[in-house]
Amino acid sequence: MIPQKIALLTDSCADLSPRLAEENHIYRVPLRILCADGEYSDGVDIFGGDIYTRLRAGELPQTSLPSGEDIEKTLRQIVMDGYDGVIAVMLSSGLSGTYNLVRLIGEECRGMLPVKVYDSLSGSLGMGMTLLQLAEDIRGGMEWEELTERRVPQLIAGSHPFFSVDTLEYLMKGGRIGKVTATAGTLLQIKPIITFAPDGQLQSVAKVRGRSQVMDKLVAMAVKACGEHKRYNLAVANGGAPAEMETVRQRLMTALPDYDHIWEGEIDGTLSVYIGDGVLGAAVQVLD
Known part of the structure; x- marks a missing residue:
């Protein structure tokens, strides 16, 4: 079945404001940040300003991939929200294993819904603007095949x-x-x-x-x-x-x-x- 209602998925490195993510129905899974006083979820309970404070104090936090549980939970939520296909644009594989993890979990969840996962080869700005343009394309009626085969690769390359x-x-x-x-x-x-x-x-x-x-x-x-x-x-x-x-x-x-x-x-x-x-x-x- 070709998906008719298409969701967008990314990670916390896309640097979309909560308002933009919500307005454009973009789902996000947080990367994890390991600090001296425990583990935090990026964009949920720790933000850039918190990191600057820690760095200035001499602390060097470490980062970790999103949890598989968070990814699966988000995909289940997408199904519950009535979507029947997912396009995921993730942090560059040159910086993180997030793309590969989401790709593997997406393959395992194919019985739930089709999941197409893309390596943004970028971060922050490149990811965010690709997702926002895709949201506009979906609102404009662009269909699954054109989105997944032509549009996403074009936007990543451009x-x-x-x-x-x-x-x-x-x-x-x-x-x-x-x-x-x-x-x-x-x-x-x-x-x-x-x-x-x-x-x-x-x-x-x-x-x-x-x-x-x-x-x-x-x-x-x-x-x-x-x-x-x-x-x-x-x-x-x-x-x-x-x-x-x-x-x-x-x-x-x-x-x-x-x-x-x-x-x-x-x-x-x-x-x-x-x-x-x-x-x-x-x-x-x-x-x-």
Whole structure:
């Protein structure tokens, strides 16, 4: 049977606000964060701001996959809510085993309903804007076959997130440094601009000096990735830097004024463990 009522599923690293997730009927499973005083569920009882406080106090939390029980429970809830198919877009396999875990559990649950699971090869902005665009496509009547065979792969391939971190310390300590080679110089205020490599690992694509140049470079990278495309979505995100994110948003809208949507997000607890605060991000997603 071809699913007619389609649900969307993701994890807590998609950085969708509770309002956006609820309005677009997007289900989420939380990654787990292991702290000195116990285990927490990302986006449920621990958030980015809590992680920054712990990092500044010298604590280095650890992250863990969602529980299989949470994933199965969420899939059962989707069935109870009347859906007959699920499209899941999960955190990059280059950073986490979440995608593979959800894929395996989805295969086990095929008797309940069809579950198509995708590796976003991204995180935060890239995941969030893919899910929000898919929600719009579903509302517009796009059907299962077109969504799963053409649209989801197109959106994943067409999403280009860029972000800056204040320090590479936590990426190195957490073993998520990937292909990031730029040196963040504290005294010289050298900041790397990071994106996702084709295999879903992090890689540095530029380095600039100072926060103002960071904002300019994020916008310039998004403009370059957009190229000659005429239809696109935009997104911005921050981790502990909301005022600067607003500056990036204004500059991005000025540089690429013909967007279909512009969305914003706040970096989740899981990713904050590895990138710390002072994070700024900008993204473009081409649609044509």
